[in-house]
Amino acid sequence: MTDQEPERPKAPDVPDARTAAREAGQAARVLFRHLGFLLATALRGLARGSLSTGRAARRMLGTLGSRLTARTTSARASDTGTPPAAGIAPAAQTPQSGWRGRLRQRPYLAAGLAALALPLVFVACLVLYSFATLPPLGGVVPEGGQRALTVEADDGRVFATRGAFQGQKLTAADMPAHLAQAVVSIEDRRFYSHWGVDPRGLVRALWRNTVSGGVREGASTITQQYVRLTSLTQEKTLRRKIQEAFLALRVESTMSKEDILLGYLNTAYFGAGAYGIDAASRRYFGKGAKALTLPEAAMLAGLVRAPSQLAPTRNFGGAKERADIVLQTMVETGAITAAEADKARAETITLRTPPETPPGTNYFLDMVSADAKRLSDTSGDVTLRTTLNLDLQSLAEGVIARRLDAEGAKKKASQGAMVVLNKEGAILAMVGGRDYEDSQFNRATQAKRQAGSLFKLFVYLTAYEKGLSPETVLVDRPIQIGDWEPQNASGRFRGAVPLRTAFAQSINTIAAQLADEIGMASVIETARKLGVTSDLPNVPSLALGSAEVSLLEMTRAYAGVLASAQPLDTYGVHAIRGPGPDPLYLRPDAKPTTPLPGESRAMMLDSLQAVVDSGTGRAARITNLAVGGKTGTTQDYRDAWFVGVTPDLVVGVWVGNDDNSSMNKVGGGDLPAAIFKDFTQRATVQMASRRKRPSAARAEPAPAAKETSAAGALRGVPEVIDTGTLSFRGRTVRLLGVDGERGALARQLARYLRRREVVCAPAAGEATDEAQPAGLRCQIDGDDLASLILTAGGARASEDAPSDLLAAEEQARSERAGLWQRER
Structure with missing residues (x-):
């Protein structure tokens, strides 16, 4: 409240809305009858011609015409001294005199008056109808919607939010003076002087919109916006605008200006799922x-006009520019001085939450959102500490994208999926497809595809538990089980082979014989113990993976062998916290499970390692790392699988097409095994040097983010010019030590950076030249962007590259990654 505007008392009670509406309805019905009579008379007069038109016009004018006639007759009587004859209308005595005579003589004039009256009557009817159907104040109840989730990675970094944030209701005692001044300055400068509707602002907006040839400025006051949010729909109609004006006048008569402003700030939408100023501030x-x-x-004051477009989590630059405009309007209205505005512009604004959710993590988010509701179905905003390792997630997305971009078209493979588990069953990374925005279908959890030879794990493990061993010899020969005659992929038979070799080479006839000998029911029981929940028909072909399963449950089964757990419980949520100090949910200690028999487990791990050492999975071999796994390929190359195990990780990979079409001879030992190697080789290095993570068991909060305050620092969501050059709102930045590439590599980088914030600053010890902002070191999610690009083979290191970037390029060369693959 300014010094010039005294405080208006707040009415103790709001009139009963139903009584007011009933009285308004009765008045409207009476007025409708009179207006209907006038309109019908006017139309009838137009149809009857000149004489009838004059009479219709007389009837339409009604009471006003009678009064005018009486005055005219009295004037004539006074001039002649003769009183009018009783019972005879003065118009009948002088048919050619006065306004009625002129209407008879000029029928077009009567028609014009009637035509002019029609729109006036229409507007009057619309106003009366709008008033008669006026809703009660506060009649709109905001939808409850999905509760707000703030999602943290396993190290405590916040990487996503979902749902509608409500926050706390702001009170007059808690509202900073500069917040009220900022909102009033940019939204409604005359807020404290108008009475709900601002005619001056309406005329100004109408003029500016007319001059500009479009809608450039709105005329709604803060009061009108408040009643629209709390009492009306968002439909853009003249009726709603009329009702908005009526309710604004009513609110001004029953509420103080401070209460109106508080109500507006507590209900307005500020983008990114934040409803209300407190929710936006916390968000x-x-x-x-x-x-x-x-x-x-x-x-925040600048967000109200276009919250979705200006939300700083997706358009930090636009939000900052709008904030500068708000500061300027505050100077113009006298709320702050020019010096205060300049000081505010120079201050660093640091977001405490990330830019919009990295697109690839949405597959994982869909899963844990459902888990959170099941684990703690409470109302209010909550925070989830998940198992996701952001470093491994980014690596997984990049590996699949690069492989499919490079070889997918040639091999007719359009989709891929990956699941990464640790030995405890925590989901460290999940890729559900190449592009979440293109398709939200999660191919890691929702897709059910035939497993092929991947299913042989259960056949051989059951056989080992029943006394057979990897040295047991069976004969690879033509066999028939009922009407089914399994064939080998090679089309030939090898004779006597030990089971280790049969598993490594994925010989179909041996697996079919084993399943027939030990019983398919026993094989199904083993699969169930290891966590396979999909339908498993008891048919001979099940031994070769004819059943449809998901990638997650198959990866879980292989992880169960590594962890010696039947079944291994996979999970994505460590803890759930609410506003209180105590967690709403903490993952309990793992339930005791039935361990695998030690001897059969050791034999199974030995057979898995044989697949990679000398069998169909040789493409997955990694120097100085023990790796085991199994390939899987379905009929006509519709699906290709590889699930690999290391001492610390279990990684499942699937490649195929959504329409179930055949690939170009892509088996599990081809693309899936190569993707596994690309990922695991780098993941092992990352995990060895990973940052210290806070305790997930105690749900420790994430460490505070370091603010970038160096002179010349830039932050925002950039555009990619090439893999070594970015553009921040028109300002070009070259990454230090990187010679960029265009084409497919630049498109891959753009896809990776999409809607993710990048922070760039001069390298340590270097000065910043505003005119030549080149050679900056940039970070994304705490990692050096130049190092990520060079390690992936997305560019060459320049002559001025520091030693760490040269080492990254050398790693890409040795791994034949990215552009180095083309130069073999």
Whole structure:
């Protein structure tokens, strides 16, 4: 409240809405009858011609015409001294005199008056109808919607939010003065002087929109916006605008200006799922609205006009520019001085939450969102500490994208999926497809495809538990089980072979004989113990993977062998926290499971390693790392699988097409095994040097993010010019030590950076030249962007590259990654 505007008392009670509506309805019905009579008379007059038109016009004018006639007759009587004859209308005595005579003589004039009256009557009817159907104040109840989830990675970094944030209701005592000043300055400068509707602002907006040839400025006051949010729908109709004006006038008569402003701030949408100023403050800056600084308040005030477009999590630059405009309007209205505005512009605004969710993590988010509701179905905003390792997730997405971009078209493989588990069953990474925006279908959890030879794990493990061993010899020969005659992929038979070799070479006839000998029911029982929940028909062909299963459950089964757990419980949520100090959910200690018999487990792991050492999975071999696994290929090359195990990780990979079409002879030992190697080789290095993670068991909060305050620092979502050059809102930045590439590599980088914030600053010890902003070191999610690009083979190191970037390029060369693959 300004000094010039005294405080208006708040009415103790709001009139009963139903009584007011009933009285308004009765008045409207009476007026409708009179207006209907007038309109019908006018139309009838137009149809009858000149004489009838004059009479219709007389009837339409009604009471006003009678009064005018009486005055005219009295005037004539006074001039002549003769009183009018009783019972005779003056118009009948002088048919050619006065306005009625002129209407008879000029029928077109009567028709024009009737035509002019029609739109006036229409507007009057619309106003009366709008008033008669006026909704009660506060009649719109916001939808409950999905509760707000803040999602953290396993190291405590926040990487995603979902749902609608509500926050706390702001009170007059908690509202900073500069917040109210910022909102009023940019949204409604005359808020404290108008009475709900601002005619001056309406005329100004109409003029500016007319001059500009489009809608450039709105005319709604804060009061009108408040009643629209709380009492009306968002439909853009003239009726709603009329009702908005009526309700605004009513609100101004029953509420103080402060209460109106508070109500508006507590209900307005500020983007990124934040409803209300407190929710927006917590969503963007990690603190309540009471603690907002002047530049932060200006940024939030600027979001109201276009919250989805200006949300700083997706358009930090646009939000900052809008905040500068707000500060300027505050100077113009006298709320702050020019010096205060300049100081606010110079302050660094740090977001406490990330830019929009990295697209690839949405497959994982879909899964844990459902888990969170099952684990803690409470209302209110909650925070999830998940098992996701952001470093491994980014690596997994990049590996699949690069392989399919390079070989997918030639091999007719359009989709891929990956699941990464540790020995405890935690899901460290999940790729459900190449592009979540293109398809939200999760091929890691929702797709059910034939497993092929991947299913042989259960056949051989059951055989080992029943006394056979990898040295047991069976004969590879033509066999028939009922009407089924299994064939080998090679089309030939090898004679006597030990089971280790049969498993490594994925000989179909041996697996069919084993399943027939030990019983398919026993094989199915083993699969169930290891966590396979899909339908498993008891038919001979099941031994070769004819059943449809998901990638997650098959990866889980192989992880169960590594961990010696039947079944291994896979999970994606460590803890759930609410606003209180105590967690709403903490993952309990693992339930005791039936361990695999030690001898049969050791034999199974030995057979898995044989697949990679000398069998169909040789493409997955990694120097100085023990690796086991199994390939799987279905009929006509519709599906290709590889599930690999290391001492610390289990990685499942699937490649295929959504329409179930055949690939170009892609088997499990081809693309899937190569993807596994690309990922695991780098993941092992990353995990060895990973940052210290807070305790997930105690649900420790994430460490505070380091603020980038160096002079010349840039942050935002950049555009990719090439793999060594970015553009931040028109400002070009070259990555230090990187010679960029265009074409497919640049498109891959753009896909990776899509809607993710990058922070760039001068390298340590280097000065910043504003005119030549080249050679910056940039970070994404705490990792050096140049190092990521060079390690992936997305560019060459330049002559001025520091030693760490030269080492990254050398690693890409040795692994034949990216552009180095083309130069073999």
